Amino acid sequence: MTVARLLIADDHPLIVEALSLAARSVMPELAIDTAGTIAAAESLVRERKGYKLVLLDFLLPDARGFSGFMRLQHLLGSVPIAIVTGQRMPELAEAARALGAVGFLPKSQPLDEMARSIRTMLGGATSFPPASVGDAGASDARSRVSSLSGAQLRVLLALADGRLNKQIxxxxxxxxxxxxxxxxxxxxxxxxxxxxQALLAMQPLLGEAREPLH
Known part of the structure; x- marks a missing residue:
């Protein structure tokens, strides 16, 4: 029997602990893996099967904007991914929704609210704050990027990091x-x-994140 697994990709130990507690209060039998970078999360995804949900920190050190989300989304296929963030900006939530995330969890949420959101997502539904005006730019960029192959996406993300052809x-x-x-x-x-022009077209997905709100 395949063990149901949850992946938490976050580099803040207290947030990892809070998310783990919230998830286990919903599904005690969950096996929980943790990673502090996108690269570490990618390694776990390649090694292990049975992920039911991924909780992804928006500001991991080796990601820019939604690039980490897109890397994991490409690797995970249909496995749902939720963005976890200290930022409460409506445009971020709407961009995440447009990209295909299943949820947007503020890190400031009380533990019981986190648990309700995780229960909702594990049940196959989405969990977002009240919708604002949809991000048409992110939706259009998502439509464009969906046509890229995995190799092309990796090249585009390397390009967004400012690397030259030789470096890529x-x-x-x-x-x-x-x-x-x-x-x-x-x-x-x-x-x-x-x-x-390519970077301008992808700006809604690859743009720099702002500082978290405290």
Whole structure:
């Protein structure tokens, strides 16, 4: 029998503990894995099966904007992912919804509210704060990025980090010619003519996060 697993990707121990307590109050038999970076979360996803839900910190050190979310989303397929954040900005919640997240959990939520949100998401529904005006830019960017292959998405995310073709090739273990071929395909699928336009088109997803509100 496959063990039901929950993945918490957050680099704050107190938040990890709170989310773990909330999740176990809902489903005591859950096996909970934790990771402090997107890279560590990706390793766990590759090694283990049976994840029912991923709770993802928006501000992990190796992610920019929603890039970490998109990396895990590509790897996990249909496994639901919820954004956990110290920011209460409505546009962030709506961007997360547009990207396909199943929830948006403020870190300031009381434990019982966290538990209710997690119960809702484990039950197959979504959990968001009251909706504001939808983020059309994020929805459009999501539609565009969904046409990219996994390799093309990795190249785009590397591009967003400011890496040159030679660096991208070395990081991804491919040739510069392959990077250029991926770039050509990315520009075509995004309907743009170059790097700058590609980054502008993806700004709703890859934009810098603001400082958390206290």
């Amino acid at each position: 090739a070395g990081d991804l273990g491919i040739t510069e010619a392959t990077v250029k071929a991926h770039m050509t395909a990315i520009f075509r699928k995004l309907g743009v003519s170059g790097r700058t």
